Every structure is written in C-alpha cells, then in structure tokens.
Amino acid sequence: MAIAKAERLMNLALCLLGTGRPLTKRELRTSIEAYIEAGTEDAFNRMFERDKDDLRELGMVIDTVESLDGEIGYLARRDRNRLPPLTLDAEEAAALGLAAKVWQQARLAGAASGALQKLRAAGMPLAGAEQETFSALEPRIPAGEAAFEPLMIACRDRRPVTFDYRKSNAAHAEQRQVEPWALECWRGHWYLAGYDRERRAERVFRLSRISGRVRSRSGAFTAEVPGVVAVRESVAEWAGESATGAARIRLRAGAGYPLRARATWTREGGDGWDELEIPHGHGLGAWLVEFGPDVIVLEPAELRADVVDRLRAVAKG
Numbered sequence: 001m002a003i004a005k006a007e008r009l010m011n012l013a014l015c016l017l018g019t020g021r022p023l024t025k026r027e028l029r030t031s032i033e034a035y036i037e038a039g040t041e042d043a044f045n046r047m048f049e050r051d052k053d054d055l056r057e058l059g060m061v062i063d064t065v066e067s068l069d070g071e072i073g074y075l076a077r078r079d080r081n082r083l084p085p086l087t088l089d090a091e092e093a094a095a096l097g098l099a100a101k102v103w104q105q106a107r108l109a110g111a112a113s114g115a116l117q118k119l120r121a122a123g124m125p126l127a128g129a130e131q132e133t134f135s136a137l138e139p140r141i142p143a144g145e146a147a148f149e150p151l152m153i154a155c156r157d158r159r160p161v162t163f164d165y166r167k168s169n170a171a172h173a174e175q176r177q178v179e180p181w182a183l184e185c186w187r188g189h190w191y192l193a194g195y196d197r198e199r200r201a202e203r204v205f206r207l208s209r210i211s212g213r214v215r216s217r218s219g220a221f222t223a224e225v226p227g228v229v230a231v232r233e234s235v236a237e238w239a240g241e242s243a244t245g246a247a248r249i250r251l252r253a254g255a256g257y258p259l260r261a262r263a264t265w266t267r268e269g270g271d272g273w274d275e276l277e278i279p280h281g282h283g284l285g286a287w288l289v290e291f292g293p294d295v296i297v298l299e300p301a302e303l304r305a306d307v308v309d310r311l312r313a314v315a316k317g
Contacts, residue, residue, distance in 0.1 A: 008034040022065040022073025145207040150214040155180045160217040179221045184235040195223040247280035248298040255294040
C-alpha cells in the first residue's frame, strides 16, 4: 500500500511539473493509472485531494488556476519548485557526515550513504578517500537498540507509543505510555525524553532498558513539547551529568577508565584498589552499577544504598 501511494504521488508530481499549462482533474485522471482504476468519481476526487495535500505538505508548490470558462486546473512551476544551491563549509559537512553514521547500524544506512554520495557528487566538501587516509580515529555513534528506529519515527511523526521498560533498580519491566519528544545520545547510550502519561510528568528512558516491541498509538500529544535545548538538559540531568555534590568510591586498579576521566582527585592504593572522588548527580548510581564488582561506593550513604539495591535487583533477574 505504501509503495502504491508513493508511486501515485510521484506520477502526480511528474505530471504537474512536466506540463506547460494547468491540467484539469479530468485530464489528470486519464493520465495516471491509479486514478484511471478508481472505481467512482467520488473515490477519484477523494484520492486526488489527499494526494494534492500530501505533495503540498512535502513542500511542493502547486498552483490552482481558473480558466476563462471557469474550469480549475493545476500545475507546479519548475522555478517555484527548485531548491536553492546548497553550500556547506567544512565544519557543517563534517557534522553531516557524523550524523549519517547514526544509521550505520539501522535500516536507513543505505539511504544515508546514498545521500552523502549525492552531496559529494555535487561538490560538497565531505571527507573523501584522500582525507580518510589520514584519519587515525573514526567517531561512530552506535544505534543498535531495536527500539531506536520506531522511536525515531514516533518522535518525527509526533505519535504516542507504548513499550515495556525496566528501571535499573527493578526486577521486572512495566508498560509505559509515552509521548516521545526526542532521542539523545549520552556517553554512548541512547535516551528517549518524553511525557509519561500515567505519571503525568516528563521522563527520560534509556533505550537499552526497553524490552519487546515499541507500539505506535493514534491520537495527538496532550503535553507541550519543549525546545531542543530543554530536552538535552533533561537528558543530561537524568544521565547524571548535572552534579549536585561529590561521591567517594574505590575502583579496582586498571578498571573504570570513564570514571577515572571524571575524577576530581585520585589516590592509588597498595591493595589493587584506588580511591576516587567523582561528581555526584542524578543517575550516578545506575552508571556505577555498570562497572559491577570493579566499584565499591564509600559515600554518600544514600548512593551506596542505591547501588546495592540495584545490584540486588539485577541478581534476582
């Protein structure tokens, strides 16, 4: 069905772009196979009006012209449907190339690669083979979670979703009804920011803790969608970036390099363990659990209790 509609829209667009004069609905119906096969005049009219609206929503400029005898015609002038020249500086092109790497592990990898090839052919300063030769490190953004693609589409289309989610300190997953706002990558993990309908509040969900299918639901959003900056701040806070204090931990020697990179001071021990002080904020407990037996929390007491509870929940399965 989706392929048939895409083909019908393409045929209508080509007819409207290729004509030198306005085409009436009667002429369009006899020119496009899908319209010819429409059972009744009413069915054709509904189909044509939907297609015309869809093309306009996609950005196509369609003019409606009334002839001297009162007949309505349609055409899309090429000069009004031509994109302006696209120019990117080196920094913008690098950012675009990095963004395309998100799709290396997703179903749109082919489309992203094809888009970059077209930009290179048009002369865009994207990294070519001669530049890649000198690159020792190549940044990559993983997007391997099964929930990534359906949530990305739901964010784009502003469609509510339901999914099963297991909190880091819970043994079992529970269903959530969410109005998805945006996806953000933080410390190599993807997070969804959105409005939790049952809790009637903003929430952030880590995609790796979503189990089963993400199901799209009909209906409009009930909460206002904040700006991009506000969403990023929310993800940063829930992921533990916004520190409100300091935590003291013991870390096994030779382990936990991401924690060492954030440490405000480090003292080496002679027993195979080092002592570190790191910024403490919301989400730190969930992050420390990922290092398993290589981390021991010394203080504060509430962080230690939080980590112990999370580890016990994981052990229970």
